[in-house]
Structure formats: C-alpha cells, structure tokens
Amino acid sequence: xxxxxxxRRTQSRPRRTSRPRTRRSPRNPKKRHPIRNILILLxxxxxxxxxxxxxxxxxxKAKNRLEEAAYPIKYSGIIDKAADKYNLxxxxxxxxxxxxxxxxxxxxxxxxxxxxMQIMPETFDWIASLKDExxxxxxxxxxxxxxxxGCYLLKYLIKRFKAEExxxxxxxxxxxxxxxxxxxxxxxxxxxxxxxIPYPETEKYVKKVESAKKMYTKLYFQ
Numbered sequence: 001x002x003x004x005x006x007x008r009r010t011q012s013r014p015r016r017t018s019r020p021r022t023r024r025s026p027r028n029p030k031k032r033h034p035i036r037n038i039l040i041l042l043x044x045x046x047x048x049x050x051x052x053x054x055x056x057x058x059x060x061k062a063k064n065r066l067e068e069a070a071y072p073i074k075y076s077g078i079i080d081k082a083a084d085k086y087n088l089x090x091x092x093x094x095x096x097x098x099x100x101x102x103x104x105x106x107x108x109x110x111x112x113x114x115x116x117m118q119i120m121p122e123t124f125d126w127i128a129s130l131k132d133e134x135x136x137x138x139x140x141x142x143x144x145x146x147x148x149x150g151c152y153l154l155k156y157l158i159k160r161f162k163a164e165e166x167x168x169x170x171x172x173x174x175x176x177x178x179x180x181x182x183x184x185x186x187x188x189x190x191x192x193x194x195x196x197i198p199y200p201e202t203e204k205y206v207k208k209v210e211s212a213k214k215m216y217t218k219l220y221f222q
Contacts, residue, residue: 064219071215074103075116078144082151091221092164093151095212096171099205105143115141117150127152163193165206172205 083090100118101107113120127149128135157167170178182188187196197203
C-alpha cells in the first residue's frame with residue numbers, strides 16, 4: 001500500500017489591503033506664482049504696444065514718402081528766386097507747375113502752351129513787351145525764363161483780381177474771359193470773386209492747384 005503522508009496545510013496569507021490613494025489636486029500655477037504671471041502679462045502688453053508704435057510710425061513715414069514722391073520739390077533754386085522777386089508764395093508756384101506740367105520742362109500742350117508753367121507763345125511776347133525784353137521762341141522752355149515769366153503773370157493776375165482763386169482761374173482761362181465772368185451777377189454776385197466757373201476745365205484746374213498748394217504747404221512749408 002502506498003504510504004500515505006499527512007498533507008501540509010497551506011495557510012493562506014492575509015491579503016494586504018492597500019490604502020486608498022488620495023489624488024493630489026493639480027497644482028495651480030496662477031495661485032502659486034501670481035506675481036510672475038502678472039509680470040509676463042505686462043511684458044506681453046509692452047511688446048504689443050511697442051510693436052504697434054513702430055508699425056504706426058513706419059506707416060506714417062511710408063505715407064509721407066509717397067506724398068513727397070507725388071508732390072516733389074524740383075527747380076527749387078529757380079522757384080525760390082522767382083518767389084522772392086515777385087513776392088509770391090512758394091507753395092502756390094510749386095502747385096501751378098505741378099498742375100501744369102508735372103515739372104516737365106519740355107512739356108507742350110495740345111494748344112501750344114510750353115514749359116514748366118505752360119505759357120502760350122503770344123503770352124511770352126506780351127510779357128516780354130511789358131518787361132521791355134526780347135525773347136526768342138527757342139527760350140520758351142528754358143526753366144529759368146519760363147518760371148520767371150510764369151511768376152510775373154501770376155503776380156500780375158493776383159494784383160488785378162485780388163482773390164487768389166480768381167487769379168488762378170485767369171491763369172488757365174485768360175484774364176479777358178474772367179473779366180466777363182465777373183461782370184455776370186449769376187457767376188459773381190460781388191464782381192470780385194467767382195461763385196461759379198462756367199468752364200468745367202477751369203473749375204477743375206482751380207481745384208487741382210488749390211489742393212496741390214495745400215499738400216506742398218503741409219509737406220514742406222509748415
């Protein structure tokens with residue numbers, strides 16, 4: 001008979017009961033570092049403010065450069081001399097040249113006006129007779145002569161009509177035509193200033209000159 005032995009009883013070990021883990025609440029950096037977060041926020045605000053400041057400044061400079069390119073200063077020596085000689089505002093001279101020829105000394109209009117200030121040959125001869133000078137047609141586009149005669153005409157018209165806008169209208173349409181307009185009460189109630197200009201071309205011309213004068217004053221003569 002097989003031997004029978006006594007079986008060892010295996011005593012089961014008591015299971016360890018694990019303690020329930022308590023989850024730690026996540027750390028709140030805002031609560032731990034309030035000063036640091038405020039400093040970071042202030043730094044970000046400062047960076048944005050500085051960036052905006054330089055962006056706006058650069059936009060302003062870019063705008064000025066574009067305006068200066070559209071309304072340039074050219075022939076300043078000649079224009080300064082004529083302005084002093086005839087006691088004219090420099091912005092007005094620049095505005096007339098800008099409107100008439102865009103500073104092209106060789107410009108010739110479809111009706112024959114020539115040079116920087118677009119003077120007609122018969123007007124050259126008339127001014128030359130008033131100044132007791134002799135001028136050849138080859139000199140009409142000479143910048144010095146053209147600006148001198150153009151400014152002489154401007155001064156003559158301002159003295160004659162007193163109001164600058166009326167003088168500018170006469171520079172474009174002719175002073176005889178402006179005299180007729182001033183005699184018309186529908187166009188000039190006071191006979192001194194034009195309330196309305198019947199020529200659309202001249203009306204547009206006057207507005208362009210006055211607008212250009214404001215731009216030149218703003219950019220260079222304030």
